[in-house]
Amino acid sequence: MDETRVRDRAPLTVIVAPSHVSPPRLSPADLLPDGDAAFHPLSAVNGRLTPPGLEPASYATLTPLLPLPPISTVSDKFAYHAGGTFTVIQQQQSYASLSPAPYNEPLSPQSAYSRRSASPNSFERRSPTPPLPSPGLDLNAALLAREEQAQQQSQNDTEEINTKELAQRISGELKRYSIPQAIFAQRVLCRSQGTLSDLLRNPKPWSKLKSGRETFRRMWKWLQEPEFQRMSALRLADAPNQQTLKGDNVNNMQPQVYPREYQGGPPVPQGPMYPPGPPPWETPAYEPAGDVTCFGPDPAERQLQTQGGYGFGYSAFPEEAAFGFHRSPAAYPASYF
DNA sequence: ACTAATACACGA
């Protein structure tokens, strides 16, 4: 029963699941499910579409806080989201300055994570990517990005983390976006609120950590994701057996009503804007402007680049898909999660 | 290294 409620709360499900698209060029219109069998408005689907190689169970099983699910599980999760994500490239600049913004100065990701790490932050990492000179496919950039990602991936497992700074960074981001510890701990770390609180306040030095390193790695990994991806991760549907934590308003929140973001997209309930008021985000329009480039050999691992200040992630799981509208931090009320 | 329980803090 709780389950249904939880599932219902994801109205922001414009999911684009290109299944056969090999041509890397897509226009926004191409993303619309209407009249295109290649795109499935998954929000209309009830059952989960299990992406190959992904354990749905482990994917969403967050609570009974298990004995530390293998990091690989979480990695898969993130990787998947990372892959199936549309990333805004055109307005990278503003994004870069928007996201981990004020908290970057004293402790850049680089400093939080030791040396060899390239640029841990997704934004910074992607920023260098040419802002789509002419909206076209940039396979090289794509491949490059993937490589970097892969490289970084492997590095992440061996790199030392400055837990102190990471903790501060995370704390800052949680504050910044009004993300409750309980939510972050549960969705991202698969840990309890109390644990998170303790880790953030009294982070043990990396050298003294044993299995606890995994938790910090997850924090770090989350930090690497683009903003909308992080948000998406935080909004992952709860597992059926998910227990409601004290103070966790997720399971109790009413389905939000979103505007119809994309013309021709899956049925999105009409209603008041969410959050209320004029869009605090950069772009005035709701439709993604500009061309969209899609690349990636695996349909489940595509990255779309679009100009116009929009990006959105998609998932094979309808309830886990999320728009990547870049909202100013203040636009993410606690109820968002 | 964590969880669960609960005390505590705080805005509405």
Next chain:
DNA sequence: TCGTGTATTAGT
């Protein structure tokens, strides 16, 4: 005072 979110801590 209630609803929420965070800090503490006994117990695994």
